Amino acid sequence: MDAPDIHLLSAGTALPGAPVDNAALADRFGMDTLWEQWIDTFVGTRTRHLAVDLKTGEPNVRLTDLCEQAGSRALETAGLTAGDVDLVVLGTSTPDQLMPATVNMVAERLGIDAVATYQLQSGCTGAVQALNMARQLLMAGEHHTALVLGGDVCSKIFDVETDLSALSPEEMVNVALFGDGAGAAVLTTRPQDRSARLVRVLTRLVGLNREPGQVLEWFTKSDRNPDRAASREDYKAIEATVPVMAAEVLDELLDGLGWAADDLDFLLPPQLSGRMTELIVKRMDAPHPTEITCVAETGNTGNALPFLQLERLLPRMTTGDRAVAVAVESSKWIKAGFALERG
Known part of the structure; x- marks a missing residue:
């Protein structure tokens, strides 16, 4: 029997808090306007969303929270419920903890149970690897609808008390580059209009x-x-x-x-x-x-x-x-x- 076509029904995302611009970032880390201008000119990122409070360094949300929001939005947009999902795959480089796996905590939050779940540890290609894994499993015929998740909370790696002026360039650039967020997509062997x-x-x-x-x-x-x-x-x-x-x-x-x-x-x-x-x-x-x-x-x-x-x-x-x-x-x-x- 030929493998079924795999269809992407929807996508949903979640970003933590209000956008943080380069001026706010420079002010928090005690950097001058030249650093702010450097970000604008050589990095080209104007704002980002952070899962930590810049003033205190305390986390506001976790990856599980963001993936739950993104997954819920993707399912709602697809017109599906947790009961329609029989496969969950997450790609991340920054899970909340080593165990339990973040993918399983997200599944629990969404009310998904008695299904296959997988968590892939990878950087910026982890989302594509998760899509590929879900696609291959769906094509094998054992599953029909997959919730594919990807996200990272990079800000938890950084200490807001750090003196950026004392860091090497390869360390300092990460503070300007990264933001936090999560996303989700619904893949299925059962196409819908506009999939x-x-x-x-x-x-x-x-x-x-x-x-x-x-x-x-x-x-x-x-x-x-x-x-x-x-x-x-x-x-x-x-x-x-x-x-x-x-x-x-x-x-x-x-x-x-x-x-x-x-x-x-x-x-x-x-x-x-x-x-x-x-x-x-x-x-x-x-x-x-x-x-x-x-x-x-x-x-x-x-x-x-x-x-x-x-x-x-x-x-x-x-x-x-x-x-x-x-x-x-x-x-x-x-x-x-x-x-x-x-x-």
Whole structure:
């Protein structure tokens, strides 16, 4: 029997609190207006949403809270309930805790039970990996409707009392780049009006013999090392490498589907930062599609970003439209993407 087509019914997202602009960020960390101008010029991210109180450093929400909100919105938009879901997959690099798995806490919040659940530990390609895993399981015929989640709360890694002026550039840049958020999508073998067919998903590790571009430590009370940064990023390596990898993903997706760049109606590029996204899109050289970008307003929310883009994309797609999304993870260099077509 032929494998069923997999359809994307809806997307939903959640962002914590009000947007935090660069002036507020600079003021909290005691940086001058030159740092604020540096963010505007070289990072290109204007605002982000944070799951911590900048004044106190106390968390306001957890990843479970954000995923619950996003999942609930996605199900509501699809016209489904928790009882319709028989598979849940979450991609994140910042789970709330090692155990219980965050995906199971989200399922409980949503009233989902007696189903298969999976949690993937990955950076910015984790959402695409989660989509791919759900797609493969749905195609195998054992499940019919999957809730796919992705999100990150990066702000919990940073100490709001940190003196940024004392940090190395690879540590300081993360404070400007990242925001917090979560997203969700509903995949099914049972299409609805205006659903989009998920025609291909690509994920590939290409990090053999390459130094990590980003490192995120997991410290415990017994191994906390104040001389080792909790988070660091080789921004120069990322700036040089990610646009090339993004163009490779786009070409591979198009070649595999027999599509030309001119066939694309929408492009969802990697969302590293406002400035980096501009460089990436230029390198991808797709002539006509409408670009779906949100990072300048949301910050880099990691595994939430593809869903933030999908939530903006789906209402705009009409019959015959084609869209390609690309994601790149710099931690150990993973390239990923997916293609959609509305019938």
